[in-house]
Amino acid sequence: MSEQEPQPIILPRDQHGISRKQIDEDSLKVLYRLHRNKHLAYLVGGSVRDLLLGRQPKDFDIGTDATPAEVRRLFRNCFLVGKRFRLAHIRFKGNKLIEVATFRRHPRKDELPEDPDEHFHFVQNVFGTPREDAYRRDFTINALFYNIADFSVIDHVGGLEDLRAKRIRMIGDPLVRFEEDPVRMLRALEFAARLDFTLDPAILDGIEEKKELIATAAPARIREEILELYRHKVAGPVLKHCRELGMLPHLLAGYPGTDESIELISKIDQRTASGKPIEEGFAIAALYLRLFMDSCPPSPQVPITEALHKANEIIIPHCRYFSIAQGIRHQARELLVGCFRLARGRGIRGERRFLQHPFTPQSFELFSLWAEVRPDLKALVKEWQNALQKPTSEKEPTRRKPRRRRRRKPGNKQPAKV
Structure with a gap:
């Protein structure tokens, strides 16, 4: 790290509220084994954010400086997935998976392959430092790390300040980051609704300028993100915000999103919140x-x-x-x-x-x-x-079918009883 670069903020164990009791037991096993084998082992992303906010995370993702091949050698129950973005999945009882990702970085221009078609795959698999990995992430509040070595929280991008301010802020220029991945616009609105945070003005300006790009995102990703809105009970407010920003027709191919439709979707959010799973x-x-x-x-x-x-x-x-x-x-x-x-x-x-x-x-x-x-x-x-x-009997009265009489074959008469 150069002297000009700002130092990360490190919160020691006594300055934050995260306890190992809140962390999934199998995730702790993975973290400890990586650490015992001299690798960096961090909880990363949304799990750290949620723990600091006093919420129970749904998933516990792990970041490490171990390569996917090194992770596989450490865990017999590990298999590697992904072609463009190589990840290690460690399987536990009950078909439970712990995802382990190697720290990545943005490659330099002189490192890129000559064939432009190979750039995307190459960019996804250039390994780097934790700091470089933090700057690749989307929002500051999703780039916080919990270090199992000393139980500290590490912040390279100002995420702790944004958590305190209840603010969603992009890492880097929103215009550039939205061009890289238009789905980030929808994710920004989702996090603001889920956490009841405000959006940084630069994000709102970026959505206003780049909203049409959401139509170029892969349909499979948009479909999954919309289902996530329903699962997190925020489909109504997010789609309403999309409509206010002029993004909704680009998101759902001309979908009008009337007031009554948005209100109905908000009622479904309430239904999901009551414990009814969404289909x-x-x-x-x-x-x-x-x-x-x-x-x-x-x-x-x-x-x-x-x-x-x-x-x-x-x-x-x-x-x-x-x-x-x-x-x-x-x-x-x-x-x-x-x-x-x-x-x-x-x-x-x-x-x-x-x-x-x-x-x-x-x-x-x-x-x-x-x-x-x-x-x-x-x-x-x-x-x-x-x-x-x-009762069913009152809805549809049962009708007994007429009993069919068996016909005897000619010449097969039974003798009369005496």
Whole structure:
């Protein structure tokens, strides 16, 4: 490290609240084995941030100066993954994985291969120091390290100050970092919503200038990030913020994101927070419910075949773009059509079969959330709730099939009993 470079801030054990009791037991085993074999062993990223904020991390990722091959030699239960970004995964009981990444750095221009097509793969696998690794990360609060050697917290980029200020700040120039990876724009909004932090003005200016780039990100990554929004119960506020910043149409290929749609998604966040896990088909149906209802107004005169056609017409482009499986698409379509049936009201032909349909309970759940956004539907919710709570025998009376008499073959008469 040169004399001009600022020294990292190091918080000793008695100046922070992280305890080894809060750290996953298997992660500690990995950290200690790396340390005993003379390697640097740090908890990195979001786990350190969450521990300092008093939250329980979901994952404990580990950074080290050991190469992936050296990590594999130390752990019999280790296997290497990734072609463009080589990582070590260490498997424990219950199919649990601990991810171990070697510290990386940005390569110098004179180190890059002559073939530009090889640059991306090369850039991802140039090993470096912890400080160089910290500067490769996206936000300052995600670049904090916990050193198992002395239980200290190490900050190279000002993340501790930003944690205290409750601020999301980019490492480096946001314009450059968003060009490198447009998904960082969505992640910035996600962290601000999850942690209730403010966004640095430079990030907001960068999103304003580079928002169209989000459409160039890999659909698989966008799909996973949107599911993360639902899992973290922040899909509503983040998509609302995306709309305010003009990013939403670029994120979801022209998706309008009306006030009612955003409000419905916020209701689903509350449902997830109550302990109900989110399913992707349910999330897709919620995204497009308002658009579906507008394009196919519920009426007894509209046949179900037309509703099915409209539902497919609306969700198929989304599902094809994000390579969503047929089963998930089928679920989303059935939920939309189920809401259409519920919105038409009771007493229409086919009601008994509909009450026993396997997707009807989920359709009713989505329709009930929709009624919280549209109070004029609450009376319908009450009517359907009473119908769904009736015993099965009252919904569909059983009809006994006529008993078929066995026909005797000619000449095979039994002798009469005397």
